[in-house]
Amino acid sequence: MSDQDEAEPSAAPYVPTATTTAQDTGAPGPDQPGGRQPLTGNAIIKAVTEGHSVVITILAGFVALLVGAVLIVASDPVVLRAWNSFGYAPGTAFSATWSSVAAAYSALFEGAIFSPGTISAAFHGGSIAAIFYPLSLTAFEATPLILTGLSVAVCFRAGMFNIGAAGQWIGGALVATWLGYAVNLPIVLHAVVCVIGAFAGGAVIGWIVGEIKARTGAHEVILTIMLNYVMYNFLAFALSSQSLMQAPGQTNAVAPSIDGNATLPHVGGPPPQVGVGFLIALAAAAGTAWLLSRSTLGFEFRAVGASPSAARSAGIRVERVWVLAFLIAGGLAGLSASTIVQGQTAPLTTTSYGTYGFDGITVALLGRARPLGVVLAGLLFGALNAGGTVMEAATGVPSDVTNVIEALIVLFVAAPPLIRLLFRLRSTSGAGPQAVTSKGWSG
Amino acid sequence: MKLELRGITKRFGSLVANDQIDLVIQPGEIRALLGENGAGKTTLMNVLYGLMQPDEGEILLDDKPVAIHSPRDAIRAKIGMVHQHFMLVPVFTVAENVTLGSEPVRKGPLGLPSFGLLDRRKARREVLALSERFGLRVDPDAPVEELPVGVQQRVEIIKALLRDAQVLVLDEPTAVLTPHETEDLFRIMRELREGGRSIIFISHKLKEVQAIADTITVIRRGKVVGERPPATSSTELASLMVGRSVQLRVSKEPAKPGDVVLDVQDLTVAGERGERSVRGVSFQVRAGEILGMAGVQGNGQTELCEALMGLRPSTGSVLLNGTDLSHSPTRVRLHAGIGYVPEDRSEDGLVADFSVADNLILDLYDQPPYASGIALNLDTIRESAVRQVEEYDVRTTSVETPAGTLSGGNQQKVVVAREMGRDVKLLLVSQPTRGLDVGSIEFVHKRLVAQRDAGAAVLIVSSELDEIYALADRIAVMYEGRIVAFRPPTISEQELGLLMAGSDPAGFTAPDPAGSTLPTGSTAPDSGGAPETPAPAQEPSSHE
Numbered sequence: 001m002s003d004q005d006e007a008e009p010s011a012a013p014y015v016p017t018a019t020t021t022a023q024d025t026g027a028p029g030p031d032q033p034g035g036r037q038p039l040t041g042n043a044i045i046k047a048v049t050e051g052h053s054v055v056i057t058i059l060a061g062f063v064a065l066l067v068g069a070v071l072i073v074a075s076d077p078v079v080l081r082a083w084n085s086f087g088y089a090p091g092t093a094f095s096a097t098w099s100s101v102a103a104a105y106s107a108l109f110e111g112a113i114f115s116p117g118t119i120s121a122a123f124h125g126g127s128i129a130a131i132f133y134p135l136s137l138t139a140f141e142a143t144p145l146i147l148t149g150l151s152v153a154v155c156f157r158a159g160m161f162n163i164g165a166a167g168q169w170i171g172g173a174l175v176a177t178w179l180g181y182a183v184n185l186p187i188v189l190h191a192v193v194c195v196i197g198a199f200a201g202g203a204v205i206g207w208i209v210g211e212i213k214a215r216t217g218a219h220e221v222i223l224t225i226m227l228n229y230v231m232y233n234f235l236a237f238a239l240s241s242q243s244l245m246q247a248p249g250q251t252n253a254v255a256p257s258i259d260g261n262a263t264l265p266h267v268g269g270p271p272p273q274v275g276v277g278f279l280i281a282l283a284a285a286a287g288t289a290w291l292l293s294r295s296t297l298g299f300e301f302r303a304v305g306a307s308p309s310a311a312r313s314a315g316i317r318v319e320r321v322w323v324l325a326f327l328i329a330g331g332l333a334g335l336s337a338s339t340i341v342q343g344q345t346a347p348l349t350t351t352s353y354g355t356y357g358f359d360g361i362t363v364a365l366l367g368r369a370r371p372l373g374v375v376l377a378g379l380l381f382g383a384l385n386a387g388g389t390v391m392e393a394a395t396g397v398p399s400d401v402t403n404v405i406e407a408l409i410v411l412f413v414a415a416p417p418l419i420r421l422l423f424r425l426r427s428t429s430g431a432g433p434q435a436v437t438s439k440g441w442s443g
Numbered sequence: 444m445k446l447e448l449r450g451i452t453k454r455f456g457s458l459v460a461n462d463q464i465d466l467v468i469q470p471g472e473i474r475a476l477l478g479e480n481g482a483g484k485t486t487l488m489n490v491l492y493g494l495m496q497p498d499e500g501e502i503l504l505d506d507k508p509v510a511i512h513s514p515r516d517a518i519r520a521k522i523g524m525v526h527q528h529f530m531l532v533p534v535f536t537v538a539e540n541v542t543l544g545s546e547p548v549r550k551g552p553l554g555l556p557s558f559g560l561l562d563r564r565k566a567r568r569e570v571l572a573l574s575e576r577f578g579l580r581v582d583p584d585a586p587v588e589e590l591p592v593g594v595q596q597r598v599e600i601i602k603a604l605l606r607d608a609q610v611l612v613l614d615e616p617t618a619v620l621t622p623h624e625t626e627d628l629f630r631i632m633r634e635l636r637e638g639g640r641s642i643i644f645i646s647h648k649l650k651e652v653q654a655i656a657d658t659i660t661v662i663r664r665g666k667v668v669g670e671r672p673p674a675t676s677s678t679e680l681a682s683l684m685v686g687r688s689v690q691l692r693v694s695k696e697p698a699k700p701g702d703v704v705l706d707v708q709d710l711t712v713a714g715e716r717g718e719r720s721v722r723g724v725s726f727q728v729r730a731g732e733i734l735g736m737a738g739v740q741g742n743g744q745t746e747l748c749e750a751l752m753g754l755r756p757s758t759g760s761v762l763l764n765g766t767d768l769s770h771s772p773t774r775v776r777l778h779a780g781i782g783y784v785p786e787d788r789s790e791d792g793l794v795a796d797f798s799v800a801d802n803l804i805l806d807l808y809d810q811p812p813y814a815s816g817i818a819l820n821l822d823t824i825r826e827s828a829v830r831q832v833e834e835y836d837v838r839t840t841s842v843e844t845p846a847g848t849l850s851g852g853n854q855q856k857v858v859v860a861r862e863m864g865r866d867v868k869l870l871l872v873s874q875p876t877r878g879l880d881v882g883s884i885e886f887v888h889k890r891l892v893a894q895r896d897a898g899a900a901v902l903i904v905s906s907e908l909d910e911i912y913a914l915a916d917r918i919a920v921m922y923e924g925r926i927v928a929f930r931p932p933t934i935s936e937q938e939l940g941l942l943m944a945g946s947d948p949a950g951f952t953a954p955d956p957a958g959s960t961l962p963t964g965s966t967a968p969d970s971g972g973a974p975e976t977p978a979p980a981q982e983p984s985s986h987e
Contacts, residue, residue: 295817296809303805306796312754313783313791314806315774 057366059419060412061380068405069101072397076100104397111390112138112383134386139278142382143343146281147336148360149367149374150288151202151329155220156369157292158325159305164209164224165333166357167231168202172334174238175201176341177348178245180258190261191342195280198338199331205231206330207323214319220326228357236350247347255348264342277339282375284335289371291328301325333357362410381406444470444505444521444609446641451500453486460486461497462665468610473632473642475656475673477649479684479880481850483665484645488612491643492524493517523603524612527619529595533588537581538566541602573601577634593624600631604640611635612643617651621739622908622940629655647684647880649677649691650909685882693888696896698916701730702764704900705751705869710759712743712750720746722924723759728869728900733891735915735932736904739943743924744904745786748873751902752776752783764868777806782862786873786904788851792858795847799839800828802846803861835860836886852883859887863894870894873904888913908936 073079082089082096110116111134118130148165155162176198185193209223238244239253247256264276292298303311304321312318336356341348363381367373384406388399412419446468453461460483468474476484489495491502493511501508504520511517517524531540570583579597587595596616603611613632617625632642632655646652652659653673661669661683669683682688705728714720721743728734738744750757753773760769768776777783785791793802804813804824812823828842837856839849846857855875862870872891876884891914895901905911911918912932920928920942928942 294819294821296814296819297817299801299808299819303794303797307790307794309791310794310805312773313752313785315772315777316806317772317774 056419057409057413059423060409063412063419063422064405064408065105067408068401069105071401071404072101072104073097075397075401100395104391104395104401107391107394108384108387108402110134110387111394112387134390136274137386138379138383139274140382141385142378143275143277143281143339144336144356145359145363145381146375146378147284147339148333148356149363149378150284150371151332151336152360152364153367153369153371153374154288154292154301154329154332155325156364157305158301158321159308160220160322160325162206162224162326162329163221163361164205164227164357165329165336165360166353167224167228168205168330168333169337169353169357170231170235171205171330172198172202172337173341173348173352174235174245175334176338177255177258180262180342181256184259185261187261190259191264194258194262194342195264195335195338198334198341200334202334202337203327203331206326206328206333209330210323210326213326214322220322232353235353239348239350245348253350257345257347258342262342264339275339275343277343280335280339281378284332285371285375288332292371297324333360336360362406365410366413380409444641446522446610447503447506448487448491449501449503451487451490451497451502453483453490453495453497459665461490464500464662464665464667466660466667468641468643470609470641471636471639473636473644473655473657475652475659476643476645476662477647477652477659477680477684478662479647479882480852480878481880482662482684484662485614487662488524488614488643488645491517492522492612518606518608521607521609522612523606523608523610525596525599525603525614525616527614529599531587531595531598534586536584536586537590537598537601538563538570538583540587540598541570541605542566543602569605570601573604577604577631577638579631591624592619593621593627596620596628597631608640610641610643612645614645615647616644617646617648619740621944622936623944625651649680653677653680681881685880687882689881689885691881691885692913693885693892695892695914698732698895700732700916701898703727704730704764705902706760706762707751708760710747710750710757710761712746712755712757714746720924721750721757724921724924724926726919726926726929728902730868730898730900731895732916733895733901733903733914735911735918736902736921737908737911737915737918737939737943738904738906738921740906742921744873744906744921747921748783748786748871748904751871752781780866780868782865782867782870782899784855784858784862784870784872784875786877788854788858789847793846793854796845798843799832799837799846799849799857800824800842802857803828803831803842803864805861807861807865831860831864835890852879852886855879855883855887859890863890867894867899870899870901872901874906875903876907876910908939911939912936
């Protein structure tokens, strides 16, 4: 660090830009309350991609679990009754609380990671594979989230919001489904064609957004939201017209089942199985990581994302970057659809898209728009989803609690000052060397 | 009012921005704070104005310690500050702006307060009274957005005076002014001094502090390194400021112009609001010469540069070594051999979040040896960055450091290294040393002259007269979107100042004297160059 540089950071004394005020010159923390700049889209994206450290993320998870514990207690009549008679038996209230929360969270853990019971069972002649069953469920739940998360992350890195992963997901699902039932191809090849088709289907929907933005300057948030509505309704329309994609003889809005040759197989024999979909997600993450950090195209994406004007001055075709980023993002969302359409037995319906598109935004936020981060965030959410189901079955605590926990993690991560306040951490932002140490995973 | 700062220390983490600074300012004194960017001048003033709290030290007014925790406290203590960036509401009138925050409210009937009714008349009266007293000619009813920058600055000064400021801090006030407006500001400052106010004048320009200050305090690396009378030589002040001896003006041989490299004919560019900001500009730059484009900021130079780079649509023709680039995209122009140092380095020249290494290949990332196919050669990029950082003396902890954390001078060195590190035929450089300290200016100037001597054509756009004189082999003056004159660098500073302000001392039809000194290098001055309005905007007179 060249000694005095920080004293008047970016003082650029001659530039009469109205946005910077004199308070800025010299005030170090960029994320102090009030902020240095008005939160324009770019500033938000910047906050997303560099905002939080690994420590903050872990602490955010901890706080979210604490809040979740309150909800668990509130949903347990036994504990509530114990608290009502707190005056007579305070010990009972505490022990009831503890046992309720502990039971719920250990069920969550057992459903998502592993259950100690299966290990002892394995020693007594049980199935060794059963030990890995919860993990395989986690991977299964994480697969579509990782892919939509990557989709959103690619756009983030290029300085754009992709709210349209849901619409792109549908684009991919329609193509994969149609190729799945209307075309006859040999095994393996058929599945590959469907996966490629899903990528292309999503990419087309993404491309439309990028192309309109590049040509007219329309904002991608509006475009993607509107295109989502178009795709929701087009899906409903296509699935309820016999001439289009409605399954023959059906009155419900449902597509025909895809050919067995087109399904994504599981590897590793009987349960626990890792779906090929999960491997596709990991490969896509690796590919995205390479694209972003080691390719010329990724360099363009990052340059445009960090400073469109500097990118333009350096001869980078900003409009082209917008189009390509959305094309790739759409393709990734399409892959997410393929893992569902081809990875599950249920045919495509009007609700198949679930909340994958929007969950992708939370996953990308938590993963700081970095591929490795997205994989980890996707796995975390997958674990919470998988564990939530088991928790509900075992203890009666609604699995919605896990959704609250997921949302709270992202919320706390998005507000680092809140976590710092709670844990009295010193701000690590501002000075260069410290800021570097706070950058954890940088896939 | 006597102001004393005693042992002010301000730290940011491990960095000491102000280190035990003592400063005594007598009533009726103009004190210059001279120092490089990052020396701690602005930090010190922010402490004085309550924008920051010092870690140690105290502030005394008339020998009584005062606590200043916010600008509000500072105003109450009769300390006023005019920031580099004006804090004015563009659509409000002068009177409305100066009373913002302390609006005089008219009493309602029966002497009751009537909420929200501004006493506009009182505001106008006060503005006029102050204008009268200190020679700050300002029309209280003019909307601020219609005023020239120099007058806007006066509005800021009036704002401070209206709050009865006895100590006035002017933070780099001349940065945005024309030479003429600067003269005017100095006149106002003198009148304020006569009125017993003290002024702290922050600058890194030697000439100005010598011209106006009663005492010059030099700050280097957060410490006061000396107090000197204004008669001190520039060389001494510069070496005090930088901490080593510096060459204030680079030495260069006379130019040996070769073939025409850049040929611009009748270039017209639309500005932000559709108005024509460049109006039919024609000129040539030859290999081995530096053409200095002088002009007050906002006369079309920015648009001209952006049009030359294809960043802004234009009509007319741009030829580089005979190749027509008039309609080529930026990328093609860069690859054709134009090196471009944009005016706003932090916005357009660099990606602040990118590492130094990435910034060094910002417009070369897809060229060998930095890329093979679509794969980046990260090792090559890193190695070449290490080499360039060494060669261009960029002070950075590593090539992985984000460029935005470097000082302005080092950021500019990164841009310069990138644009000069490859084979360029034309170097287009806009405000190359804006905001840089003396040491960095010396460095950048040397490099530019070296490029010229290596046979590149160099076009320098600058609003700094000193820079134009130091570098240009030929001077073109831009005013209101036109080139109004070509002159040799021997032109007097006064004449150049007048040309930049839009009035020609010798008449615009006079032949280009450059034509005789540079038989091959001159082009006909734009024949339609006479501006319709000879700069009335400079001095709007008060309505009273």
